[in-house]
Amino acid sequence: MGCGLPVQDAAEIALCAAELASNAVRHGKRGVLDVFVLHEDKAGIELRCADEGPGFIDVNAALTDGWSRGRPLKPEDSTRDGLGTGLGAIRRLMDELEVDSTTTGSVVTARRWARPRRS
Ligand SMILES: Nc1ncnc2c1ncn2[C@@H]1O[C@H](COP(=O)(O)OP(=O)(O)OP(=O)(O)O)[C@@H](O)[C@H]1O
Numbered sequence: 545m546g547c548g549l550p551v552q553d554a555a556e557i558a559l560c561a562a563e564l565a566s567n568a569v570r571h572g573k574r575g576v577l578d579v580f581v582l583h584e585d586k587a588g589i590e591l592r593c594a595d596e597g598p599g600f601i602d603v604n605a606a607l608t609d610g611w612s613r614g615r616p617l618k619p620e621d622s623t624r625d626g627l628g629t630g631l632g633a634i635r636r637l638m639d640e641l642e643v644d645s646t647t648t649g650s651v652v653t654a655r656r657w658a659r660p661r662r663s
C-alpha cells in the first residue's frame with residue numbers, strides 16, 4: 545500500500561471502507577469516501593466518509609452491535625436490511641472511529657495505524 549501496512553491490514557481496511565460507503569448510500573442521501581495515507585509520527589490510513597444527511601438518530605447506540613435504523617433488532621426481524629454490526633466491526637478493526645453527525649450531513653472518520661513489525 546505504500547504506507548507501511550501489511551496486506552492483511554489492507555484487506556481489513558478495505559472492508560471498513562466498503563461498509564462506510566454502504567452506510568452513506570443506505571442511511572444517507574449520498575456521500576463521498578476519501579482515503580488518505582497518513583505520514584505523521586507513524587504511518588496509517590484514514591477513511592473519511594461524508595454524506596448529505598439525514599444524520600444519525602443516535603450515534604452512541606449506532607456504534608453498538610444489533611442496533612439498526614434507530615432501534616435494537618429483534619429475533620423476528622428480517623436480516624435483509626442489515627444486522628446492525630457494520631459500525632461495530634469498524635470500531636473493532638480500526639484504531640480510531642469518530643462520527644460527526646447533523647441533520648444536513650454526517651462525517652464518519654476511521655483511522656488505522658501501522659503496528660510495529662514482529663521480528
Ligand atoms: N451515514 C449514516 N447516516 C445516518 N445514519 C447512519 C449512517 N451510518 C450508520 N447509520 C445508523 O447507524 C445504524 C448502525 O449502522 P451499522 O452499519 O452498524 O448497521 P446497519 O447498516 O444497520 O446494518 P449492517 O451494517 O450490519 O448491514 C444504522 O442502522 C443507521 O441507523
Ligand SMILES: [Mg+2]
Nearest residue numbers: 567626630631
Ligand atoms: Mg452498515
